[in-house]
Amino acid sequence: MxxxxxxxxxxxxxxxxxxxxxxxxxxxxxxxxxxxxxxxxxxxxxxxxxxxxxxxxxxxxxxxxxxxxxxxxxxxxxxxxxxxxxxxxDQPVVQKPKPLPAFFRVLDELGTGTVLAFRSFVGLLGFLGATVLAFGSVLRHPSRFRFNATVQRFEVVGVSALPIIGLMSFLIGVVIAQQGAVQLRQFGAEVFTINLIGRITLRELGVLMTAIMVAGRSGSAFAAQLGTMKLTEEIDAMRTIGVSPMEALVVPRTLAAVLMMPLLGFYASIVAIIGGGLLCWTTLDIPPVTYIQRLREVVPITDLYVGMIKAPVFGLIIAVSGCFQGMQVESDAEQVGLRTTSAVVQAIFLVIVLDAFFAVFFERIGWI
Known part of the structure; x- marks a missing residue:
């Protein structure tokens, strides 16, 4: 009708x-x-x-x-x-405000980015403190330590990364040797290419490039794994049954990254030295025996100490950044991808900042 x-x-x-x-x-x-x-x-x-x-x-x-x-x-x-x-x-449509001038939009974005970065940094410091407390709780109650999970993280962070880190380090050693030889040849000082290779790989690039690779490989994996668990409410279920997510998930990953980074950094430095030595042998006619003898003469043991001191700190930053960003996932699956990207960017940025700090610190104490 x-x-x-x-x-x-x-x-x-x-x-x-x-x-x-x-x-x-x-x-x-x-x-x-x-x-x-x-x-x-x-x-x-x-x-x-x-x-x-x-x-x-x-x-x-x-x-x-x-x-x-x-x-x-x-x-x-x-x-x-x-x-x-x-x-x-039936509500009136809110009119879109007029866009700000370009200069003020830039200032607004800079201010918003600064505030977000500050909040993220404060949250990361708080998460680092929570991780330290979780380590202390595990030390007081050794029965809570998850040995199998930690060993599995050793394999994921360390053993599985050996091929890609070895290839990257070998090529970096070759590039350093080739570029150094080209520049030093102008002054008839090709022999000092060995000095360049030995010191820069043991002191800086070996550990730094390894940290960047681990951040992109393992840091992103930590963020994606914990983010997915947060999204599917597995972490809430762990809290419900009385299991601490910090002790069960964060501690094994952090411990694996801290312990494996010095080994991976040393491995990367040795492979880079081998790559540089191979190029010196084929291009500069420097035999391996001379190459090794020269390394022993010009590379102080403090360069090795510098790299091994920085490595566990870099591992801690990478693991904490990845776990922290993974724990921030809240609403939907898109958050997993965004937080994973943030974990990699944050970890690499902090690693480079800390590397600069270490460079100044070791120069001040005479390890140059």
Whole structure:
């Protein structure tokens, strides 16, 4: 039955708009145009004759009654709920503010980025403190230490990374030797290429490039694993059954990264030295025996100490950054990817900053 509209006065001399039939999209016909064309007074809207009403019909009645400030009467319980929902959803559209000038937009983005970076840094410090407390709790209660999980992390962080780190380090050694020889040849000092290879690989590049590789490989894996567990509420389930996520998930990963980084850094330095020695042998005609003897003469043992001191600190930063970002996942799967990216960027940035700090510190104490 098509909806019908009757404009008529009631016994109290009020102009009443009565609807009969079905107020549905299929039955409306020209009702919206008729209501728009009507410019007379309306005191009340009567829906007692309506058999059925959908959202479109409720919106048309609500808009008409709202523009005429007329109450709606004769509405059943279901239709009243529908009209209330339509009324609550009928909000004015907020106009988009005018864009700021380019200079102020740049300042706004810089300020927002600075605040976010500061909050992230503060959160990372807090997470580092929580990790230290978790280590202390495990030391007080050795039965909580998850040996199997830690050994598995050793394999993931260390053993599985040997091929890619070895290849990267070998090529870096070759590049350093080749570029150093090209530059030193101008002064007839190709022999000092050995000095360059030995000192820069043991002191800086061996550990630094390994840390960057571990951050991209293991740090991202930590963030993705913990983020997925957070998203599927596995971490909440662990807390419910009385298992500390910090002790069960963060401690094994952090311990594996801290212990494996010195080994990986030393391995990377040796492979880089081998790569540089191979190029010196084939290009500069420096035999391996001379190459090794020269390394022993020009590379102080403090260079090895510097690399081995930095390595566990870098491992700690990488593991804590990855676990921290993974624990921040909250709403949806997209957060996992965003937090994984943030973990890698944060870890690499902090590693480079700490490397610069270590360079100044060791220079001040005479380890140069």
């Amino acid at each position: 098509t909806v019908a509209v009757d404009f008529a006065p009631d016994p109290q001399d009020q102009r009443v708009l009565r609807f009969t039939g079905e107020l549905t999209l299929a039955r409306l016909g020209d009702l919206p145009d008729r209501l728009n064309d009507y410019d007379g007074p309306v005191d009340r809207v009567d829906l007692s004759g309506i058999d059925r009403m959908d959202t479109v019909g409720a919106y048309i009645v609500h808009r008409f009654a709202a523009t005429r400030d007329a109450p709606i009467e004769g509405v059943g319980t279901d239709n009243r709920q529908l009209l209330d929902q339509v009324a609550s959803a």
